[in-house]
Amino acid sequence: MTQKQTLFDKLWAAHEVVRRxxxxxxxWVDRHYVHEGSFHAFxxxxxxxxxxxxPDLTFAVADHYVPTRAPRKNIANPELxxxxxxxxxxxxxxxxKLFGLDDPRQGIVxxxxxxxxxxxxxxxxxxxxSHTSTHGALGAYAFGIGASEVAHVLMTQTIWQRxxxxxxxxxxxxxxxxxxxKDIILAVIAKIGAGGATSHAIEFAGSAIRALSIExxxxxxxxxIEAGARCGMIAPDAKTFDYVxxxxxxxxxxxxxxxxxAWSKLTSDEGADFDREVALxxxxxxxxxxxxxxxxxxxxxxxxVPDPMKEPDPARANDLRDALGYMGLHAGTKLTDxxxxxxxxxxxxxxxxxxxxxxxxxxAGRVSKVPGLVSPGSSAVKRQAEQEGLDRIxxxxxxxxxxxxxxxxxxxxxxIVAPGERCASTTNRNFRGRxxxxxxxxxxxxxxxxxxxxxxxxADVRPLLASRxx
Amino acid sequence: MEKFTRLTAxxxxxxxxxxxxxQLLPARYLKWPRSAGLGKVLLQDLRIDSEGRERPDFPLNRxxxxxxxxxxxxxxxxxGSSREAAVYALYDxxxxxxxxxxxxxxxxxxAVQNGLLTAVVDDAAVAEIIxxxxxxPDMPITVDLEQQTVLCGNRSYRFAIDxxxxxxxxxxxxxxxxxxxxxxxxxxxxxxxAGRRAWARPVLTK
Numbered sequence: 127m128t129q130k131q132t133l134f135d136k137l138w139a140a141h142e143v144v145r146r147x148x149x150x151x152x153x154w155v156d157r158h159y160v161h162e163g164s165f166h167a168f169x170x171x172x173x174x175x176x177x178x179x180x181p182d183l184t185f186a187v188a189d190h191y192v193p194t195r196a197p198r199k200n201i202a203n204p205e206l207x208x209x210x211x212x213x214x215x216x217x218x219x220x221x222x223k224l225f226g227l228d229d230p231r232q233g234i235v236x237x238x239x240x241x242x243x244x245x246x247x248x249x250x251x252x253x254x255x256s257h258t259s260t261h262g263a264l265g266a267y268a269f270g271i272g273a274s275e276v277a278h279v280l281m282t283q284t285i286w287q288r289x290x291x292x293x294x295x296x297x298x299x300x301x302x303x304x305x306x307x308k309d310i311i312l313a314v315i316a317k318i319g320a321g322g323a324t325s326h327a328i329e330f331a332g333s334a335i336r337a338l339s340i341e342x343x344x345x346x347x348x349x350x351i352e353a354g355a356r357c358g359m360i361a362p363d364a365k366t367f368d369y370v371x372x373x374x375x376x377x378x379x380x381x382x383x384x385x386x387x388a389w390s391k392l393t394s395d396e397g398a399d400f401d402r403e404v405a406l407x408x409x410x411x412x413x414x415x416x417x418x419x420x421x422x423x424x425x426x427x428x429x430x431v432p433d434p435m436k437e438p439d440p441a442r443a444n445d446l447r448d449a450l451g452y453m454g455l456h457a458g459t460k461l462t463d464x465x466x467x468x469x470x471x472x473x474x475x476x477x478x479x480x481x482x483x484x485x486x487x488x489x490a491g492r493v494s495k496v497p498g499l500v501s502p503g504s505s506a507v508k509r510q511a512e513q514e515g516l517d518r519i520x521x522x523x524x525x526x527x528x529x530x531x532x533x534x535x536x537x538x539x540x541x542i543v544a545p546g547e548r549c550a551s552t553t554n555r556n557f558r559g560r561x562x563x564x565x566x567x568x569x570x571x572x573x574x575x576x577x578x579x580x581x582x583x584x585a586d587v588r589p590l591l592a593s594r595x596x
Numbered sequence: 597m598e599k600f601t602r603l604t605a606x607x608x609x610x611x612x613x614x615x616x617x618x619q620l621l622p623a624r625y626l627k628w629p630r631s632a633g634l635g636k637v638l639l640q641d642l643r644i645d646s647e648g649r650e651r652p653d654f655p656l657n658r659x660x661x662x663x664x665x666x667x668x669x670x671x672x673x674x675x676g677s678s679r680e681a682a683v684y685a686l687y688d689x690x691x692x693x694x695x696x697x698x699x700x701x702x703x704x705x706x707a708v709q710n711g712l713l714t715a716v717v718d719d720a721a722v723a724e725i726i727x728x729x730x731x732x733p734d735m736p737i738t739v740d741l742e743q744q745t746v747l748c749g750n751r752s753y754r755f756a757i758d759x760x761x762x763x764x765x766x767x768x769x770x771x772x773x774x775x776x777x778x779x780x781x782x783x784x785x786x787x788x789x790a791g792r793r794a795w796a797r798p799v800l801t802k
Contacts, residue, residue: 140793143781149760150760152778152782154785166680182798183798242800244798248796254680256677269702270702271702272683272705274680274710321671354675354700375799375800377795388795441613441723445613538624545646555616555676559622559641564646
């Protein structure tokens with residue numbers, strides 16, 4: 127008799143090469159994405175004189191250290207130039223396809239993979255970056271790994287894993303206008319906590335998830351890691367197949383039809399067991415912002431800054447006090463009274479074309495009260511946005527229109543927020559110093575960042591959108 | 597990789613929830629090769645203020661804990677970024693074991709690859725250990741991986757660790773060698789899988 131399986135069970139089973147008695151399994155890796163940060167792993171290979179086992183399943187992208195506001199042909203900063211050159215050298219040595227700075231397909235690895243059609247339903251995908259969970263949006267098992275594991279995958283095309291527990295997060299009902307995938311995932315993290323899904327594989331399900339576009343699903347799965355999850359995924363459906371079909375690397379004709387037949391089976395069986403179930407009502411989700419230094423510090427924008435005195439658990443009260451101190455905020459302040467110094471629209475979370483359109487819809491005909499940078503998720507997104515005239519809207523609003531890369535999400539290419547400055551950001555981490563030492567980050571959706579830009583403070587985007595209606 | 601069996605050493609409490617890997621090693625040091633000495637910038641922005649002075653109240657700056665080999669941390673220790681260099685920074689500083697109620701999954705995997713023990717004890721036990729350390733900061737504690745115990749003062753706490761990871765640490769095993777022993781199975785899987793999931797091969801015009 128066949129046991130009822132979850133989507134995750136099916137993906138796991140399809141990749142199991144060996145299962146040891148102690149429960150660890152050796153899994154086959156279908157795609158391995160690398161970037162400049164993978165240099166530790168390549169050094170490991172060099173030390174051993176080892177070769178890359180499957181260069182054709184390995185793809186490299188220059189994203190973490192690339193300039194977005196300065197010439198990219200001859201990078202002026204020698205340290206950035208060295209990081210990019212190191213990746214070029216390592217990928218050339220091992221005959222790995224690189225989407226480098228001279229390639230029109232360059233962009234952030236988690237935008238490029240799905241965009242180019244390298245990420246597909248049913249695949250096991252790893253990358254030395256925690257936001258690899260993004261790719262689960264297409265029905266893949268995708269997770270971030272460290273440098274030792276990157277080296278192991280380069281050398282063997284396999285990885286040892288213990289099977290995570292299975293968590294289903296069901297979100298039913300229709301989301302309201304002005305509410306985005308980012309608001310859904312911030313609401314989820316606020317509910318379960320930054321460690322709420324640790325050691326779990328999340329499957330997002332429910333009518334609100336099915337209603338999301340593929341790009342919205344990518345945003346949702348991207349931030350699974352911010353809830354501590356090993357990975358996040360969504361069962362592939364007709365929307366997924368249509369998306370994949372349009373990609374440059376799409377399978378054609380009967381090969382594509384055969385693939386769709388296989389992918390259609392990638393759903394959780396009716397009555398399959400999950401280790402944990404969480405449910406949210408989509409109708410109750412409103413635009414969210416973070417006020418503190420962990421993604422779990424998220425609240426509806428209409429709320430006030432929390433009061434540590436009202437927190438019964440002393441450890442949590444301390445945590446709140448520390449966060450408020452770092453953020454320079456006082457309990458009881460209305461979130462919409464928090465003035466900002468700059469905005470950033472970018473990152474693997476929220477820099478796809480729909481994100482840029484959502485921000486532009488708010489900014490069109492308006493002016494930003496603060497400086498800011500827009501960094502498209504990929505060079506292809508940049509071209510598309512320019513074709514649609516979105517770059518003009520951003521420029522006319524007073525924002526800088528940059529090139530594609532990780533940019534001000536992690537700040538290692540030099541795009542940083544100054545100490546003490548407050549940034550409304552479409553990124554994924556509001557950690558202390560994430561956008562630069564002393565920087566204060568508030569996470570929100572692209573439309574909410576645009577609303578913060580035009581008002582100069584954290585703001586509810588809904589009235590700004592409503593006023594647009596004829 | 598160095599083996600871990602038993603360790604008696606000073607233990608520094610870091611009673612912070614969700615202490616992420618960006619704090620353990622700020623991103624601006626990610627381009628450093630390990631040989632540059634990542635240990636000296638461990639927890640840099642929490643240890644050092646914006647003027648470049650040590651914060652005397654930060655636990656790891658206190659003389660009694662400066663040479664600690666054990667950290668006792670809060671829930672979801674080392675969540676966030678997958679940067680393995682956060683483990684290098686801890687290890688190269690001299691830390692060999694972190695005790696906490698829970699860890700970020702990716703960090704946990706990275707730690708075991710580098711001989712750093714992550715010992716999971718419950719919230720109440722962590723609170724007790726931290727209270728004991730705050731009372732008697734110079735008292736060393738003992739972590740025994742074979743017995744899976746933490747000895748702190750007159751109390752003994754059992755800790756949890758994945759059994760496969762425990763064996764890796766006890767023996768200093770390297771995964772590459774282990775995987776090599778399954779090479780035939782990998783070759784067979786690849787061949788069979790190519791027939792079963794032909795669509796999984798990437799089609800990319802170069």
